[in-house]
Amino acid sequence: MKTLFAAASIALMGLTGAAAADSAENYPERPLMLMVSYGAGGATDFQARIVTMTAGNEDALGMPMAIVNKPGAGGRVGWNWLATQAEADGYTLGAYNIPHFIAQSIEGGVEYSADSFEPIANWGADPAVFVVGADSEFNSMEDVVAYAKENPGGLTFSGAGLYVGHHIAALQLEKAAGVKLAYIPNNAGGAGAMKAVIAGEVLGGVNNLSDAFRAKEAGNVKILGVFDNERSDFLPDVPTMQEQGFDIDNTSVNFRGVMVPKGTPQPIIDKLAEVVPTMFENSRVADKMKAGGSPMHVMTRDEVIEMWKAREATLKELLAGL
Amino acid sequence: MEFLAYMGDVFTPINFGLLLIGTIGGLILGATPGLSPTMAVALLIPFTFRLDATQGLVLLGAAYTSTVAGGAVSAILLKIPGAPANIATTLDGHTMAKKGEGARALQLSFVASAVGGVFGVLLLIFLTPLLAKWALAFGPSHLFWLAILGVTVIGSLDSSSVVKGLLAGCIGLWLSTIGFDDIMGAQRFIFHSSVSGGINVIPALIGLFAIPQVISMFLKGRREREAEVLTVRRHPITEAIREVFRRSRALTIGTLTGSFIGLIPGVGGQIAGLVAYDQSRRMSPESRKFGTGHSEGVIAAESANNAMVGPSLVPLLTLSIPGSPTAAVLLGGLLIHGIFPGSDLFENYPDVAWTFINSMLVGQILMCVFGLLVAGLAARVAQVPNAVMAAVVLGLAVFGSYSVQNSMGDVYVMMALGTGMFFLEPFGLSAAPLVLGLILGPIAEANFIQGKMIATATSSTGAYFFTGLLNLTLIGLVVASVAYSVWMEVRHRRYTTKEDAMVRGETPT
Numbered sequence: 001m002k003t004l005f006a007a008a009s010i011a012l013m014g015l016t017g018a019a020a021a022d023s024a025e026n027y028p029e030r031p032l033m034l035m036v037s038y039g040a041g042g043a044t045d046f047q048a049r050i051v052t053m054t055a056g057n058e059d060a061l062g063m064p065m066a067i068v069n070k071p072g073a074g075g076r077v078g079w080n081w082l083a084t085q086a087e088a089d090g091y092t093l094g095a096y097n098i099p100h101f102i103a104q105s106i107e108g109g110v111e112y113s114a115d116s117f118e119p120i121a122n123w124g125a126d127p128a129v130f131v132v133g134a135d136s137e138f139n140s141m142e143d144v145v146a147y148a149k150e151n152p153g154g155l156t157f158s159g160a161g162l163y164v165g166h167h168i169a170a171l172q173l174e175k176a177a178g179v180k181l182a183y184i185p186n187n188a189g190g191a192g193a194m195k196a197v198i199a200g201e202v203l204g205g206v207n208n209l210s211d212a213f214r215a216k217e218a219g220n221v222k223i224l225g226v227f228d229n230e231r232s233d234f235l236p237d238v239p240t241m242q243e244q245g246f247d248i249d250n251t252s253v254n255f256r257g258v259m260v261p262k263g264t265p266q267p268i269i270d271k272l273a274e275v276v277p278t279m280f281e282n283s284r285v286a287d288k289m290k291a292g293g294s295p296m297h298v299m300t301r302d303e304v305i306e307m308w309k310a311r312e313a314t315l316k317e318l319l320a321g322l
Numbered sequence: 323m324e325f326l327a328y329m330g331d332v333f334t335p336i337n338f339g340l341l342l343i344g345t346i347g348g349l350i351l352g353a354t355p356g357l358s359p360t361m362a363v364a365l366l367i368p369f370t371f372r373l374d375a376t377q378g379l380v381l382l383g384a385a386y387t388s389t390v391a392g393g394a395v396s397a398i399l400l401k402i403p404g405a406p407a408n409i410a411t412t413l414d415g416h417t418m419a420k421k422g423e424g425a426r427a428l429q430l431s432f433v434a435s436a437v438g439g440v441f442g443v444l445l446l447i448f449l450t451p452l453l454a455k456w457a458l459a460f461g462p463s464h465l466f467w468l469a470i471l472g473v474t475v476i477g478s479l480d481s482s483s484v485v486k487g488l489l490a491g492c493i494g495l496w497l498s499t500i501g502f503d504d505i506m507g508a509q510r511f512i513f514h515s516s517v518s519g520g521i522n523v524i525p526a527l528i529g530l531f532a533i534p535q536v537i538s539m540f541l542k543g544r545r546e547r548e549a550e551v552l553t554v555r556r557h558p559i560t561e562a563i564r565e566v567f568r569r570s571r572a573l574t575i576g577t578l579t580g581s582f583i584g585l586i587p588g589v590g591g592q593i594a595g596l597v598a599y600d601q602s603r604r605m606s607p608e609s610r611k612f613g614t615g616h617s618e619g620v621i622a623a624e625s626a627n628n629a630m631v632g633p634s635l636v637p638l639l640t641l642s643i644p645g646s647p648t649a650a651v652l653l654g655g656l657l658i659h660g661i662f663p664g665s666d667l668f669e670n671y672p673d674v675a676w677t678f679i680n681s682m683l684v685g686q687i688l689m690c691v692f693g694l695l696v697a698g699l700a701a702r703v704a705q706v707p708n709a710v711m712a713a714v715v716l717g718l719a720v721f722g723s724y725s726v727q728n729s730m731g732d733v734y735v736m737m738a739l740g741t742g743m744f745f746l747e748p749f750g751l752s753a754a755p756l757v758l759g760l761i762l763g764p765i766a767e768a769n770f771i772q773g774k775m776i777a778t779a780t781s782s783t784g785a786y787f788f789t790g791l792l793n794l795t796l797i798g799l800v801v802a803s804v805a806y807s808v809w810m811e812v813r814h815r816r817y818t819t820k821e822d823a824m825v826r827g828e829t830p831t
Contacts, residue, residue: 039647039650040360040361040364040367040650040651040654041360041364041644041647041648041650041651041652041653041654042650045654046654046657046658049367049368049654050658053368053371068728069727069728070727070728070729071519071727072501072502072518072519072520072522072727073501073502073504073518073519073520074502074504076502076518076519077518077519077727077729080515080518081729107507109509153779154779154780155779156775156776156779156780161504161505162504162505162506162507163507182775182776182778182779184772184775184776184779185504185505185772186772187504187505187764187768187772188587188588191643191644191645191650192587192588194643195458195587195637195641195643195645196461198458198641198643199458199459199461201461201462201776202776214642214662214663214664215641215642215643215664217642217662217664217665217666218640218641218642218662218663218664218665218666219664219665220641220642220664288658288660290660291657291658291659291660292657292658292660293657293662294657
């Protein structure tokens, strides 16, 4: 009797195994959903809509991908949902923002960490830049730091909230320059932080390269430095922080990409990891992204896993002092 | 006069077709509770991928214009404000609809919207550089005082007494603290994951306004069905147009308040309608009639929230900073075609820029025409039997709250707040001041903390908040507003006997 049960259960396991393999073979059979944890109209939402527009093509997934916004609390609401409530069936994907969600999980009070998700691929990298008003007397980071040294804690500069790329960049600058600065988080996000700079409410600000580039084109700001390892193609004349003598790497660069909740079947993860980067590389996608001033940076699953690990280590160190 | 040169582009077959689709679609979307203008425009963005830049923006501009006006439909007929901008419209508009004057209320609101809207777009066309300066003039300290000015309105808004209004406002202020605070990084009052992102204003609006009605309709049940059939009076359109222009005081106050407060980034859009309503009541000799279905209330509120449409785009079009959530979505619509708002837009793509602005101008008029055409028919909603109506409103409320952020948590919040409101209403507390508290709380708090942080780093807090012409002007307005309320309360007491107060208390407007 026992053997009969064992045989039956083995047979059953074989069957379910076959079924799982079969479903990965035909995956996806219905439209997919990409959760974006920021509101419609934000940079993440806007870019997610562009990079997924070719998902329905035959050479991509063959099924369209719908964007579902779950904004709130700086992205925490959406990522909490993806980690705890979303079905890990391969049809529910999420957009990630690094360093935001890793920094938030280190800070605590959320139900996710880097281990709650499986990365699929990265589509974009938007570095932070330091901006000042067009009529500001500052013309280089040297001027900014010199002012800060004369007025400790008196250099006000804006950014989009706490534990986001801008905040990380601010912390790095403070550490590298060895001065006390007054970081003013804005409750209206990057747009609010940029308005504060242009209106002269603050002396400077950390903002997204893409938004700062537009503001510079409109003649409203000067961009003094890029918080990245290399200069940006959009701003070839603007030096990096390292070039200006500050030991600041690319930790604050806002990487955007696609992930799935932990527990998604491995064959499906493999399939997505193979197809999604090619989807990002589609020429129509690249053209639209470039036109919108959004820097692209396609990375495969293995590269993203490495990047997440590296970020987690540096962020833990950086945020330990807070 | 450059805009006239591109006026012809609006009337090419494709553009005009899109304008019609955008306007009609926008009215329908706007009339659906929960589908705010921001959502409606965001829903349309994917369609613009296939269109060229001008066509895409014509569609978006028309949709933006008409969703704002469409919000009045659900505010008047169902007492569910589609967006914060429509709160003030419910106060008199819904009372009119209950008296069988729904057609008149709708007609007045569409005509007033068109007048305000056209004025707003004209401001955008002629005064953009000046308005851009005005939009930038408001720093954290000014926004703080502006929010406080809004708080002074709370007491007198739609309540049987100032104290009860303030109490409702305080409940709203407390509710607004729930969630994650993005400036200090603190988590407050999060006992359930549904509210971890804070209480979203739109589900709260829907719940607070719609659910108490639904419950009372269910309580009445079938027995009062016969008594409820009311005749919906027809109302000639020309009469409505004449009335709007006869009420020129309300129209002027509404239009001006809407245009100038509406363009202050982050704050204006939400409170312009209420401030306009409050101001026109204070300046009207018939201020007692407000809240009882008085036409000035509808005219002031609706002219204000459509007047805001044009100016609210000034920060986006000139400085490339989206000043409102809807402007942020429109920014996406521009970027997708590789157009950067700012000087690039007007210098290199004048056809796109001016056709877009013109389409909003023409859209205002089309919106008015279509609105007036269906007003008479739409007003018949008031004749729907209670039992059916309750079910429909409940369905719309659930759908509307869910669709804001695709979150069931918002539906729970909506139901919980609505049920709470049902038990508060018999005590004379009402939804409008509560929602105003919910909206103003975060504005006042965030700007105070930001201002304080800047002040500590640069000068003293006192100097930052109490010096400067704009600060002093706003403080002056706050003091005047409080003094006026106190004076009215005192004068009112003197002429009111205890019986009067009882009667008034029992029939909150």
